[in-house]
Amino acid sequence: MEITIKELIERANENNIPLEILCGEDALDNRIKNPRIQKPGLALTGFTYHIHPARVQIFGDTEITYLKELSAYKKRKAVNFLDEISISCLIITKGLEIPSLLLKKACRNKIPLLRTTMQSSVFIREIEELLNELLAEKVSIHGNLIDVFGVGVLILGKSGIGKSELALSLIMRNHRFVADDMVEIVKKYPGVLIGRPTEMLKHIVEIRGLGIVNIKDLFGISAIRDTKRIELVIELVKWEDDTEYDRLGLEEDFYEIMGIKLPLVKLPVTPGRQLPVLIEVAARNYLLKIKGIDSAKDFKDTLDKILKEQQKKEEIE
Amino acid sequence: MAGDPQKMKKVEKKITVQNKLGFHARAAANFVKTAEKFQSEVMVIKDDVEANGKSILGLLTLGAGKGSIIKIIIEGPDADRAIEALEKLVNNKFGEEE
Numbered sequence: 520m521e522i523t524i525k526e527l528i529e530r531a532n533e534n535n536i537p538l539e540i541l542c543g544e545d546a547l548d549n550r551i552k553n554p555r556i557q558k559p560g561l562a563l564t565g566f567t568y569h570i571h572p573a574r575v576q577i578f579g580d581t582e583i584t585y586l587k588e589l590s591a592y593k594k595r596k597a598v599n600f601l602d603e604i605s606i607s608c609l610i611i612t613k614g615l616e617i618p619s620l621l622l623k624k625a626c627r628n629k630i631p632l633l634r635t636t637m638q639s640s641v642f643i644r645e646i647e648e649l650l651n652e653l654l655a656e657k658v659s660i661h662g663n664l665i666d667v668f669g670v671g672v673l674i675l676g677k678s679g680i681g682k683s684e685l686a687l688s689l690i691m692r693n694h695r696f697v698a699d700d701m702v703e704i705v706k707k708y709p710g711v712l713i714g715r716p717t718e719m720l721k722h723i724v725e726i727r728g729l730g731i732v733n734i735k736d737l738f739g740i741s742a743i744r745d746t747k748r749i750e751l752v753i754e755l756v757k758w759e760d761d762t763e764y765d766r767l768g769l770e771e772d773f774y775e776i777m778g779i780k781l782p783l784v785k786l787p788v789t790p791g792r793q794l795p796v797l798i799e800v801a802a803r804n805y806l807l808k809i810k811g812i813d814s815a816k817d818f819k820d821t822l823d824k825i826l827k828e829q830q831k832k833e834e835i836e
Numbered sequence: 837m838a839g840d841p842q843k844m845k846k847v848e849k850k851i852t853v854q855n856k857l858g859f860h861a862r863a864a865a866n867f868v869k870t871a872e873k874f875q876s877e878v879m880v881i882k883d884d885v886e887a888n889g890k891s892i893l894g895l896l897t898l899g900a901g902k903g904s905i906i907k908i909i910i911e912g913p914d915a916d917r918a919i920e921a922l923e924k925l926v927n928n929k930f931g932e933e934e
Contacts (some may be wrong), residue, residue: 661888678890679872700893719897731861731893 520654521552521573524608524631530653536635536645538610542622543631549607551575554650556643558582562600572606575646579612579639586618598624606630610646612639656706656777664697664714664747665689667802671714671747673702673781674798675774676755680788683724685755688795695744696734699724704749706777715746751782751805753798758787768804768815782808845876845915850907855929858901863930864892870925876912878922889922 522530525547531538540547552573559570560582570576589597601609601624609625611617614636625632635642662675663686674682683699690696698716705713716722722735722743735743752774764787765772774783784801786794807814853859859867871878871889878889882904887894889908900906906926910918925931 659886661891661894677877678888700891701887701897717897719899720893723893725891725893 520656521550522653523547524549524551524633527551527575527608527650527653528633531646531649534645534649536637536642536649538633538635541611541617541632541634542626543608543629546629546631549631551607551650552654554647554654556647556650558639559600559606560585562604563597565596565600567600567603570600570604570606572604574607575650576606576609577612577639577643578609580615583611583615583618586621594618594620601625601628601630608633610635610642612637612642651707652705658704658777659717660702660704660776661700662702663699664702664716664749666695666697666744666747667798668694668806670751670802670805671697671749672798672802673714673749673752673774674755675752676788677757679727680755680757681794682755683726685794685798686724687726689798690734690738690742692795692799693742695747696722696724696738696742697744697747704776706779710779712749712776712779712781713746714749721745749776749781751784751802753801754783754785755788755794756785758789762787767819769819844912846909846911847915847919848907848909849919849923850905851923851926853900853902853904853906853926855932856902856934857932858904859895859898859906861892861896863932864895866930867895867922867925868892870921871918873921874910874912874914874918876910876915876918878918879909879911881907881909 528538528540550573553571556575556577557571558577558579562570563582563586586594586597598621605628608631610633612635614634617632617634622632637645660673660675662673663682665672665674665686667689674685676682686696686699697714698720701717701720702714703717707713722733723731724734725731754774765785772783772785773780782805786797788794804814855863857863868890880887880889880895880898882898882900885898887898889895898906908919908922
């Protein structure tokens with residue numbers, strides 16, 4: 520993933536991170552590919568190794584003051600690194616006044632020079648958070664996402680199998696709705712998948728026969744959430760008589776999204792099956808498992824122990 | 837059976853949306869109604885956004901206005917008949933006048 524400087528500025532301003540453009544307007548198509556920033560202070564001394572052009576470069580008070588203290592000759596030499604490396608952008612923090620030499624150099628090399636009024640430490644934290652979000656790997660999945668007892672449950676299954684009705688039943692049982700039909704999934708941190716609705720479909724569910732309904736309007740603020748970490752996948756499948764379904768719960772199945780494996784439960788659908796109840800139990804079971812309690816395994820262990828004891832008895836007799 | 841490789845077929849086609857209002861709510865509903873007549877999986881792609889062709893909400897998020905090019909991908913035993921029907925529907929402006 521990558522974004523242009525133009526997009527970065529727009530998104531930053533939307534997120535209350537002020538950024539103004541001082542020069543390099545015609546190079547706003549430059550791209551950022553890495554969410555980590557760099558503070559290339561040493562570049563001012565001529566040491567330009569390890570500068571990554573596709574990261575956001577930041578000069579704060581230290582760098583600017585250092586530059587100001589230099590003699591005219593050294594100042595000219597110091598800003599020469601902008602000739603050598605075509606960095607995507609340079610951001611000055613704290614609303615500092617920019618030494619004219621640096622400004623000229625950036626303009627001549629068509630490097631977007633930006634300025635924020637924020638302090639370096641705060642700005643770095645905010646911009647990295649934003650970049651993490653903007654550069655995260657994303658996919659869209661056909662399904663819906665509900666928070667069941669605090670567990671983000673992604674419900675998958677073919678069109679018409681009853682995903683939306685199921686979501687509605689879960690909402691009626693006081694679980695919180697995140698997304699219906701299309702779930703946008705972001706891999707924000709390693710191992711963590713965050714699900715959310717697409718902007719247009721926020722709070723919206725389509726039910727055959729009723730049409731499009733708004734969950735927030737119908738059930739109120741406590742029935743929805745904007746995002747939720749996905750921890751469990753339920754796949755609704757059509758019941759087929761000749762297919763074998765898991766009867767023990769000893770096998771572990773997984774569903775992989777962007778390289779992350781999530782526990783998968785396949786639920787066969789038949790008329791009369793209480794799917795919301797089954798999903799609540801699946802969520803409770805998942806909560807137990809992450810606390811180290813595996814009912815199916817415990818049961819099997821007890822049974823194995825009894826059988827072993829009987830076997831011993833038999834051998835003695 | 838859905839798993840039978842001999843009966844599975846995959847077809848894809850690019851179509852231009854021609855009606856004045858584009859993929860609006862009723863057009864999407866018509867599209868879904870047609871798609872649901874077939875067993876095959878239907879995907880509709882515009883730019884890099886992908887939607888399930890049997891889901892009204894999915895199609896609406898594509899925001900496919902007049903003149904936009906959509907790609908329809910169909911996979912399943914009746915893919916040929918499905919693509920024919922859906923192409924006809926879009927080309928006939930979803931049965932609308934303009």
